[in-house]
Amino acid sequence: MLFDQKIxxxxxxxxxxxxxxxxxxxxxxxxxxxxxxxKAALLTRERQFPTGLQxxxxxxxxxHAAPEFVEHxxxxxxxxxxxxxxxxxxxxxxxxxxxxxILALKEPQQQLAMLQALMQFFQNEAAVxxxxxxxxxxxxxxxxxxxxxx
Numbered sequence: 001m002l003f004d005q006k007i008x009x010x011x012x013x014x015x016x017x018x019x020x021x022x023x024x025x026x027x028x029x030x031x032x033x034x035x036x037x038x039k040a041a042l043l044t045r046e047r048q049f050p051t052g053l054q055x056x057x058x059x060x061x062x063x064h065a066a067p068e069f070v071e072h073x074x075x076x077x078x079x080x081x082x083x084x085x086x087x088x089x090x091x092x093x094x095x096x097x098x099x100x101x102i103l104a105l106k107e108p109q110q111q112l113a114m115l116q117a118l119m120q121f122f123q124n125e126a127a128v129x130x131x132x133x134x135x136x137x138x139x140x141x142x143x144x145x146x147x148x149x150x
Contacts, residue, residue, distance in 0.1 A: 001077040001117065002073055002074055002105075002114075002149075002150060003074075003075055003077075003141045003144070003150070004074065004076065005029060005031040005033055005138045005147075006141070007024070007031060007033070007074060007075070007076035007077070008076070008077045008079075008104055008137045008140055008141070009023060009024065009027065009077065009078045009079070009100075010135065010137075011079060011080070011081045012077050012078060012079075012080055012081060013080070013081040013082060014080060014138065015084065016084055016085075017021045017046070017052075017061070017084050017085060017086045017087075017097065018043065019084075020061075020080060020084055020100055021039075021043060021045070021046060021063055021100070021102075022039060022056070022076055022080050022101060023078060023092065024102045025039035025042050025043075025072055025102070026039065026102055027046045028074060028076055028078060028102065030098065032071060033070070033071055033072045033073075033074040034065075034069055034071055034074075034102055034104050035069050035070075035071055037048055037069050037098075038069040038070070038104070040067050041065040041066060041069050042063055042064070042065040042069075042102075042114075045064070045065055045066075045088060046063050046086075046124070050086060050087030050088060050089050050092060051063045051064070051089055051091070052086030052087055052088045052089060052094075052095035052096065052097055053088060053089060053122075054076045054095050055119070055122040055128070055142055056121070056122070056123065057122070057125050057128045057129065058083075058097075058098050058100060059083060059086065059095040059096045059097040059099075059126065060098075060099045060100070060101065060118075060122060061086045061095075061099070061101070062098045062100075062101055062102075062103065062115060062118060063102050063103070063106075064103040064104070064110060064111065066072060067098070067105065067106040067108075069104075070103075070104045070105065070106050073105050073106055073110075074104045074136075074147055075101060075102065075103060075114070075149070076100075076101070076102040076104070077099070077100070077101055077102075077140070078099070078100040078102070079098065079113060079131075079132065080097070080098050080099070080100070080135070081094075082098075083088060083097055083098045084095035084096070084097055097148070099117055099128075099131070099132075100133075103115075105136065108143075114149070117148045117149050120147070120148070121144070121147050122130070123147060123149075124147065127143065127147055130143060145147060
């Protein structure tokens with residue numbers, strides 16, 4: 001299961017995308033899931049290849065870094081109290097993001113499969129709305145697992 005360490009941070013108030021990414025990367029590192037170079041690699045990659053995306057219901061970001069910085073595969077989730085501005089993948093437009101799923105994965109094919117599962121999740125408005133209201137990490141893990149994100 002990719003939420004083993006329960007890196008699920010709810011309703012944080014952070015002023016920027018950089019601080020949101022830093023918060024998640026620090027949590028992954030503290031749990032021993034990534035090495036000490038992960039955060040720098042993540043921030044560099046986000047500047048070069050933005051991961052923001054405007055979905056039907058809200059803005060999301062799907063940041064990741066190269067597999068060499070990952071010790072143990074893990075997903076992390078940050079739900080922000082107020083959206084922060086990320087750059088959109090593809091056109092670099094501003095996107096107000098409220099959900100950040102960080103992917104610390106080792107296999108490129110697994111990364112593609114996870115991105116596809118997340119995209120299907122974002123199309124499910126009821127599931128996204130439920131995720132935005134849940135307050136228990138285990139309930140969030142159960143919801144996501146029921147949708148193939150595990």
